[in-house]
Amino acid sequence: MERRSPPATSQPAGKVAAIGHEPAAATKPSPASPSSPTSPAPRPPRPKRGVPEGLWQKCDGCQQTIYRKEAEEILNVCPKCGFHWYVSAATRIEQLCDAGTFEEWDAGLRPTDPLGFRDKKPYAERLVAEQKRTGLSDAALTGTGMIRARRVACGVTDSSFIMGSMGSVVGERLTRLIERATPQKLPLIIISASGGGARMHEGILSLMQMAKVSAALARYSQAGGVFISVLTNPTMGGVAASFASLGDLCFAEPRALIGFAGPRTIKATIRVELPKGFQTSEFLLEHGFVDRIVARKDLKSEIARAIDYCSR
Numbered sequence: 381m382e383r384r385s386p387p388a389t390s391q392p393a394g395k396v397a398a399i400g401h402e403p404a405a406a407t408k409p410s411p412a413s414p415s416s417p418t419s420p421a422p423r424p425p426r427p428k429r430g431v432p433e434g435l436w437q438k439c440d441g442c443q444q445t446i447y448r449k450e451a452e453e454i455l456n457v458c459p460k461c462g463f464h465w466y467v468s469a470a471t472r473i474e475q476l477c478d479a480g481t482f483e484e485w486d487a488g489l490r491p492t493d494p495l496g497f498r499d500k501k502p503y504a505e506r507l508v509a510e511q512k513r514t515g516l517s518d519a520a521l522t523g524t525g526m527i528r529a530r531r532v533a534c535g536v537t538d539s540s541f542i543m544g545s546m547g548s549v550v551g552e553r554l555t556r557l558i559e560r561a562t563p564q565k566l567p568l569i570i571i572s573a574s575g576g577g578a579r580m581h582e583g584i585l586s587l588m589q590m591a592k593v594s595a596a597l598a599r600y601s602q603a604g605g606v607f608i609s610v611l612t613n614p615t616m617g618g619v620a621a622s623f624a625s626l627g628d629l630c631f632a633e634p635r636a637l638i639g640f641a642g643p644r645t646i647k648a649t650i651r652v653e654l655p656k657g658f659q660t661s662e663f664l665l666e667h668g669f670v671d672r673i674v675a676r677k678d679l680k681s682e683i684a685r686a687i688d689y690c691s692r
Contacts, residue, residue, distance in 0.1 A: 439463055441635065455676045464613060464633045464676055468514075469521040469538035472571055476680055477525035477534065484523040486556050491518050491549045495583055503581040506542070516541050518549040519574070522557040524566065528684035533561035535570045539614065545576030546619055551589025554623065558596040562603050567687045571610040572624040575637075577617015590622035597626050606690040608683055611638050611661065611670065625669070629686055631679070632661035632670045 437448045441463025451458060455475055456465040467475070473482050497503040511517060519541035524533050535557045537544045554570065561568045578586040597607060609627025611620075613636035621640050632638060639659035647654055657663040664670045674682045 437465075439465075457676055462675075463635060466539065466573075466613075468540060469516065469536040469573075472536045472573075473521065473523075473525070473534065475676070476569070476571070476683070477527060478529065482523055482525035482534070484521065485560065486522060486553050487517065489518070489549045489552055491547055493581075494548075494585060495581070497581040497583075499581075506581070510541050514538070514540050518547065518553070519544045520546075520550040520553045522553045524560075527569070527680060527687070530684055530687050531566060532683075532687070533557050533564075533566040533568050535568075537570075537572055537574045537619065539573045539575050542579060542581075543576030544572075544574030544619070545579035545586070545617075546574065546589050547579035547582045547586050548589065550579075551586075551592055554589075554593045555596045558593070558600050562600045562605060565603075565605065567690075568600065568605055568607045569610065569683060570607070570623060570627075571612060572615040572619050573612045574619035574624075575614035575616045577619055577621070577640075587618070590618050593623045594626060597623055601628070606687065608686055610674075610679065610683075611636055613637050616640065616642070628690070630669070630671050631674045631682065632664065632672075633676060633679075634661060634673055636661040638664055638670075 435448060436445050437451070438444070439446050439458040439461065441458055442461035444458075444460050446458055446460065451465065456467045456471075457463070458465065491507055493502070493504040493507070495503075501509075516538060519539075520535060520537050522533075522535040524531065526532070527534075535554050537546075537550065557570075558568060560566075578590065580586070600607065606629075607627050608629045608631065609624055611624055611630060611632040613633060615624050615636065615638045617640060620638060637659055638661055641649075643654055643658055655663065661670055661673050665673055672682070
């Protein structure tokens with residue numbers, strides 16, 4: 381007897397699909413692609429761009445914020461008020477001497493710590509830190525160069541190195557500068573930018589530099605030398621009380637602070653209201669301490685003219 385297969389019964393669509401394939405997953409609306417013009421993907425926030433350091437500087441004279449490059453083009457002088465900013469000893473040499481003529485003297489002299497002095501940190505460590513920060517071995521740079529084709533002996537102090545204070549090396553370099561200028565009959569130019577006076581870290585060894593440099597200047601003067609002292613901001617303490625005030629001619633930059641003790645110290649000591657502009661170069665010119673106020677852009681020409689006048 382022939383078997384007959386049972387008639388095919390219809391099965392639900394879901395079961396039929398389950399025999400061969402998995403059921404299709406329910407489709408979800410996909411998020412809009414980034415290229416979709418209707419709903420663009422959010423962009424990450426742009427990082428804020430800060431102003432590069434050193435691009436602007438606040439002027440101590442007028443309190444305006446000055447574009448530094450604009451001031452550098454006029455020898456680091458504020459274009460708004462004419463206030464003369466700090467410049468390093470090396471930059472002053474570049475501004476004063478003819479290009480390529482300066483030859484440094486006594487660069488090998490190095491400061492030591494004879495007293496083992498210590499304040500917030502040991503003096504020996506402070507010296508190393510200052511040398512790394514400024515690139516100077518000490519606060520004075522001395523040598524010879526040409527100013528408008530006139531050979532001179534030139535020294536510059538730098539207030540960035542422990543406020544330009546006068547230690548043993550500063551005094552020795554200046555003394556050697558003067559003693560070399562004497563037999564060579566060179567005009568002597570010293571630009572003072574010292575706000576620290578004698579360096580307390582070296583005690584009496586620092587104080588004696590005032591007398592040593594002054595004695596060398598006396599011998600230089602007796603030999604007929606011409607000493608032009610240029611006072612800049614600041615010239616204070618033992619530097620102002622010694623060689624900086626002994627020039628045959630004393631020039632000063634405009635609005636420079638020049639004196640021994642600071643005005644606040646003097647006011648607190650004598651308890652008297654100080655005159656307006658006290659200890660500025662303009663005040664000292666009015667009272668005969670300074671011979672002439674010379675803007676930085678005119679300094680080179682004025683020194684050359686003074687050398688010619690005194691050499692007649």
